[in-house]
Amino acid sequence: MPISKALMERLEACQGLNPIPEDFDAFWAERMAEADEVDLSYEITPSEIPSFSTCAYYDLHFEGMKGAQLYAKLLVPAGSESVPLVLQFHGYPGATRSWFEQSSFAGMGCALLAMDNPGQGGKSEDVGGFLGTTVAGHLIAGLDGGPENLYYVRLYQNVRILCRIAQELPRVDTSRIFVNGGSQGGGMGIACCALNPELINRASILYPFLSDFKNVYELGRDEIAYEGMRYYSRWFDPDGARVDEGFAIMGYIDTLSFAHMVRCPVLFGTGLADEVCPPETQFAVYNALTCPKKHIIFPDFAHEEIQAFDDMILSFYQGEVDFS
Amino acid sequence: MTIREFWEARAEAAGEFREVITHEVGIETEVATYNLLEFPSLDGEHIFARAILPKAKGDHPCVLVFHDIDRAPRGWHHLTRFIALGYAVVELERRPWVANITLGWEAGPEGLAMTRLIEDALVCASVACTLPGIDSSRLITWGEGLGGALAIDVAALLPGGVAKVAALNPLPADWRHAWELGASELVYAALVKHFRETDPTATNADSYFETLSYVDSAELVQLIPEATQFLLGTSLMDTAALPQTQGVLYDHAPCKKEFVAYPKYAHERINDFENKLLAFCHF
Numbered sequence: 001m002p003i004s005k006a007l008m009e010r011l012e013a014c015q016g017l018n019p020i021p022e023d024f025d026a027f028w029a030e031r032m033a034e035a036d037e038v039d040l041s042y043e044i045t046p047s048e049i050p051s052f053s054t055c056a057y058y059d060l061h062f063e064g065m066k067g068a069q070l071y072a073k074l075l076v077p078a079g080s081e082s083v084p085l086v087l088q089f090h091g092y093p094g095a096t097r098s099w100f101e102q103s104s105f106a107g108m109g110c111a112l113l114a115m116d117n118p119g120q121g122g123k124s125e126d127v128g129g130f131l132g133t134t135v136a137g138h139l140i141a142g143l144d145g146g147p148e149n150l151y152y153v154r155l156y157q158n159v160r161i162l163c164r165i166a167q168e169l170p171r172v173d174t175s176r177i178f179v180n181g182g183s184q185g186g187g188m189g190i191a192c193c194a195l196n197p198e199l200i201n202r203a204s205i206l207y208p209f210l211s212d213f214k215n216v217y218e219l220g221r222d223e224i225a226y227e228g229m230r231y232y233s234r235w236f237d238p239d240g241a242r243v244d245e246g247f248a249i250m251g252y253i254d255t256l257s258f259a260h261m262v263r264c265p266v267l268f269g270t271g272l273a274d275e276v277c278p279p280e281t282q283f284a285v286y287n288a289l290t291c292p293k294k295h296i297i298f299p300d301f302a303h304e305e306i307q308a309f310d311d312m313i314l315s316f317y318q319g320e321v322d323f324s
Numbered sequence: 325m326t327i328r329e330f331w332e333a334r335a336e337a338a339g340e341f342r343e344v345i346t347h348e349v350g351i352e353t354e355v356a357t358y359n360l361l362e363f364p365s366l367d368g369e370h371i372f373a374r375a376i377l378p379k380a381k382g383d384h385p386c387v388l389v390f391h392d393i394d395r396a397p398r399g400w401h402h403l404t405r406f407i408a409l410g411y412a413v414v415e416l417e418r419r420p421w422v423a424n425i426t427l428g429w430e431a432g433p434e435g436l437a438m439t440r441l442i443e444d445a446l447v448c449a450s451v452a453c454t455l456p457g458i459d460s461s462r463l464i465t466w467g468e469g470l471g472g473a474l475a476i477d478v479a480a481l482l483p484g485g486v487a488k489v490a491a492l493n494p495l496p497a498d499w500r501h502a503w504e505l506g507a508s509e510l511v512y513a514a515l516v517k518h519f520r521e522t523d524p525t526a527t528n529a530d531s532y533f534e535t536l537s538y539v540d541s542a543e544l545v546q547l548i549p550e551a552t553q554f555l556l557g558t559s560l561m562d563t564a565a566l567p568q569t570q571g572v573l574y575d576h577a578p579c580k581k582e583f584v585a586y587p588k589y590a591h592e593r594i595n596d597f598e599n600k601l602l603a604f605c606h607f
Contacts, residue, residue, distance in 0.1 A: 049602055054380075054410035077408060079380075080354070098598035100405060107407030109355045307399030314351050314358075314401055 001273040003299040016284030018214040018247055020257040021147075027252060028261075031153060032195055035160035038065065042165050044074060049099045054078050055106045057099055060113065062165055064124075064158040071123035072115040072162060073099065075106045076171065084176035084317065085166055087159075087192060087200075088114035089185030092209055092225050093138070095122025104310075105180075108317060111172055115162055117155060117184075133236060137228010139210060139250070144236075147252035152210065156191050156253075163196045175201065178317055179264075182206035183225070183277060183303065187255040190285065194261035202321055203262075204313045206269040207303060211255040212281035214247045221278045256281075259288035265321040266293045269309040271301030294323045327538050328547060330433055331442075335481045337366055338446035344454075351400055355379060356407045358400055363451050365419070366443045372417040373448050376403055377457055378410060385462035385607060388449055388478065388486075389415035392469030393423060393495075393510050409605055411464075414452040416445055416474075425470075425496065426514040426536060433538035438496075442481070442539060445474045449482050462607055464488040469495055469565060469591065470511055473541040476573070479554070480547035489548065490601050492557040493591055495565035497573040498542040500533040502566055509564035510591075542573045554581040555604045557597040559589035 021027065042062035049057040058074040073096050077083055086105045090096050096114040105112045116122025120138065128134070130151055132144025141151035167174050179200050181189035186208030193200045209225055216222055222229040237243060251257050266289055270282045286295050298306055344363045351358040361373045374397060378384050387406045391397050397417045406413040421437060428435035453460040463486040465475035472494030479489035496502065496511045508516045519526055537543050548554065554577050558570045567585075574583050582604075586594055 049599060050606055052409045052606070055408040075408070077355075098595040098602070100598035100602045101595075103405035103408040103602065104401050104403075105408075107355065107404035107409075108353050307396070307402060310401035311351070311399045314353065314404065318353060 001299055003272060003297065007272070011279055011283040012287070014280050014283040014287060016212040016215060016256045016281070016288065017218065018212050018254045018256055019251050020254070021248065021251045024252065024257050025261065027147065028195055031148070031157055032160055035065065035157035036164070038063070038161055040161070040164055040168070047073070047099065055103065060165070062161065064161055065154050066127050066129065068118060068127045068158070069125045070115065070118065070158060072096070072113050073102055074169075075099070075102055075112040077106045077109055077111065080109065080171075082171055082173040083109060083111050084178060085111040085113065085169070085172045086178045086180050087162070087166065088112055089179070089181035089188040089192070090114065090117065091182055092184035093120040095120065108314060110178070110317065111169070113162060113166055115159070118158075133232065136231045139213075139226070139253070140228045140232045143232065143246060143249060147249050150249070150253055152253040155188070156195060159188065159192050160195060163192070163199055167199070174199065177201055179203035179205075180313065184209045187211060190255045190262060191258045193264055193266070194258035197261065197263045200264045202265045202267070202316065204267045204316055206306065206309055207271060207274050207277045207282055208255050208285055209277050210253060211277065212284045213250045213254055215281050215284065216278060217243075217247075219278055219280065224276050255285050256288055259285050260290055262289055262291045264291060265323065266291055267296070267312060267316045268293060269296045269298065269306060271298045271303065271306060273300060273302040276303035292321060292323055327543055330538055331481045331544075334366060334443055335446055335483055338443060339450040339483055342447070342451070344451055349400070356404070361414075361451065363447065365440070365447050367440060369419060369440075371419050371444050371448070373451065374400065374403060374415045374417065375412070375452070375455065376400070376407055377412045377455060378407055380410065382457065383459035384410060384412045384457055385464065386412040386414060386452055386455075386458045386460075387464045387466055387605070388452055388475070389413060390445060390465070390467035390471035390474040391415065391418065392467070392471050394469070411605070412452075412455065412458055414448065414455070416448040419444060424514045424517070425511050425539070426518060429532060429535045433535050436535065436539055438539040441474065442477045445478050446481055449478050460484070462487050464490065464605060466490045466601065467494070468492045468593070473497060476541045476548070477544050479552055480544040485549040485552055487607070488553045488555070488604065490555040490604055492594065492597055493559055493562050493565040494541055494556070494570065494573065497540065497565070498569040499536045499540050501572060502569045503533075505566050505568055507564070507566050507569070512564070542569065542576055545573050545577045548577055548579045550579050552579040553604070554579050555584070555601065556581065557584045557586065557594065557600070559586045559591060559594070561588060561590040564591045
């Protein structure tokens, strides 16, 4: 997509349309308190990949909210007495990518935790119980049960539990815990930073999903990963009578809503030809960030692997952040 | 001249001393150094390779990576995964070209564009062996698509061989068979172009394919030393690297070998194969 001054001016002015609930911060403080009440229960066992002398590969099974049995990959490099740790979040739908791919972070000297999101194709158990339709789209799962019942609320509580486990892992330098994610992983990454501000040191975020739902709806981009919104609208709110009510509830899981709570430095990437997560929604999130931040624009990239962004992570995770 | 004879001289020349210029790329971690290497290939053309070397002392295995025809070289972050294993990694950046690997066939095998690519790969492998801290007895070649074919070709032709070779959906392989099966994508687009624009009645098909046999991985794979370990992954829905051609390639390999088929995958990356590759890299 050609980059033009007019386009950039329009994108840089995006503030987002989805309402941010007035009690957003308090709501999430309660949710995190609930997650903190869960006793930690986890087991670390050797994975299917035989460990190398320089890197060990483990399966991490842990108990999440409502007793769900959850799964994460754990990689730990040998060597240093203490190592940074990367919390890696995956795209939608799917699961953590291969051990091979995750090894890039271990090759940087970082340990890594990568959780499978429940019910999306990985090993984590989805115990369900979401009120309302579950036919299509996790982003609307639980919508009829109020914000406390949303799929992503429970997911972010599970991330909180994972963060607590991360702090107990041997050799992990808790002053250097980083977040990395693209698409759904980017949205999760922003939420993780917002909800665990004392823990996360920096975050690399690529084209975050779950962003500015109302604008996605109005742009007609409620398709592909966002298609659940259109299904919900067509089947359960055909005349749009409850559309404002819906976006008010979804505001509790909108990446846009989390942005103001992020404190750590954020390296943020956007492909202007993104056909899944509209650039307008990404810019709204970026513009709402009040933390140290840097936005990298890739004019001719869509919703795809952007190696140039990945390469920037190599330096971003080293030493002090320099966004000059 | 046999295929072996044709390549022996080139492989020997590829191993001769050549000046390597090291360019800094502005990346460094506590664990490894990152550099871009520049060196002349057999025809004098300067080619480039990405190299990441572990800082830990000792001799390290080295993975030689070759990239596919339809993608740029893998990024530094991607390549860093091999550092996690304690291995060095060197990736050849394919020289600028017109993406027609049968170009120059009229001049015989020495004139083929694909011959240049294999020569580049051999030179790159030879250069990698001279890098500090590399254990040349533990070389691994790896690639997808065209990169997979080059990984096989280097395993077959590098004097001294390589310890392991892994390929996912390699192409080109078994050229004539591929043409007869209707292959027309990626590197095989050159076949269609040839038989539409240059030889519409296929009058010279025999000499054409005879020339191409010198750069056919299904032929070269037969030269892989018996002790080499070979991992081949094949997507059964791959419409570019046709599974039938890969089956022939696998059958021709005289070495220790393992074949993994993926019924519902096409010409794409495969998580499961990546995990198998990781386990395969063990020494």
